[in-house]
């Protein structure tokens with residue numbers, strides 16, 4: 001028999017079907033069923049940090065809502081730490097934390113610290129534990145100057161860090177993160193990722209991470225699960241997903257020049273600096289898009305361009321999950337890791 005630790009999160013043939021009613025005429029309504037999650041089976045051992053990705057409407061949030069007990073599965077068996085979440089939601093609440101990137105659990109008009117004090121009461125966190133956890137979050141998430149600021153005055157990145165701390169004050173064993181870096185600037189993303197890495201390494205918190213940003217996965221998760229139309233399409237290492245996609249992930253450097261130029265010719269030496277595969281993928285007026293391997297620094301490429309061309313502005317776009325998955329679908333699916 002596998003222990004609860006091996007199968008800390010366990011889904012077996014889980015389904016979620018929504019009944020949707022739509023008005024089609026004056027008195028007529030059409031009933032339709034949406035199968036948001038379909039025969040989902042997987043396990044996550046305690047202490048693992050797993051990426052859970054898929055296109056819009058794939059069923060990711062529905063899965064998280066079932067794992068937290070907000071929704072009850074239509075069929076199948078689901079357990080977290082041996083507990084059926086929809087039956088024992090209150091008991092599980094003490095052992096899990098949730099962060100929805102698009103929503104906040106903080107009290108909008110109150111200073112951040114007041115939300116934390118309310119959480120301490122709600123979860124009945126002993127004083128010492130609360131003080132230690134708060135101190136750790138404040139330190140690692142750099143919240144010191146923000147504690148007395150009303151939540152509505154925080155920037156998105158500050159608010160997100162505040163939300164992550166709120167989800168961790170009661171020492172949850174499992175943390176569900178739904179798009180925790182969405183809309184954040186690069187500095188905030190780096191802070192959030194660094195914190196999650198520490199959390200997992202130091203406390204062994206099990207983490208299920210939903211994101212559209214492939215860099216989140218690359219930097220945090222060895223294992224990734226891809227879901228689409230409610231079904232598990234891939235479960236394995238990220239490298240395997242890239243192989244399934246048929247090409248390594250690429251980042252895109254977007255550059256604006258003073259004037260329109262022909263597609264850049266960057267010379268053979270650059271290939272040595274940055275590896276093979278730098279190429280102009282699009283030109284539109286003064287703007288050009290250059291794809292380069294995601295694992296490489298953009299610095300030599302930027303330096304080379306600035307040295308030779310009248311550069312005005314630039315930005316780097318991360319590879320997105322959709323493009324990797326689209327490439328995966330261009331091949332045969334589902335794919336074995």
Ligand SMILES: Nc1ncnc2c1ncn2[C@@H]1O[C@H](COP(=O)(O)OP(=O)(O)OP(=O)(O)O)[C@@H](O)[C@H]1O
Pocket residue numbers: 018019020034035036054055056057058059060061062063
């Ligand atoms: N309460 C609901 N009632 C009816 N249909 C729903 C409900 N919640 C989700 N759905 C449908 O279930 C499917 C899966 O939705 P879900 O929100 O789980 O996807 P997702 O992968 O989280 O998408 P996104 O990346 O856009 O957040 C979609 O077709 C969605 O329209």
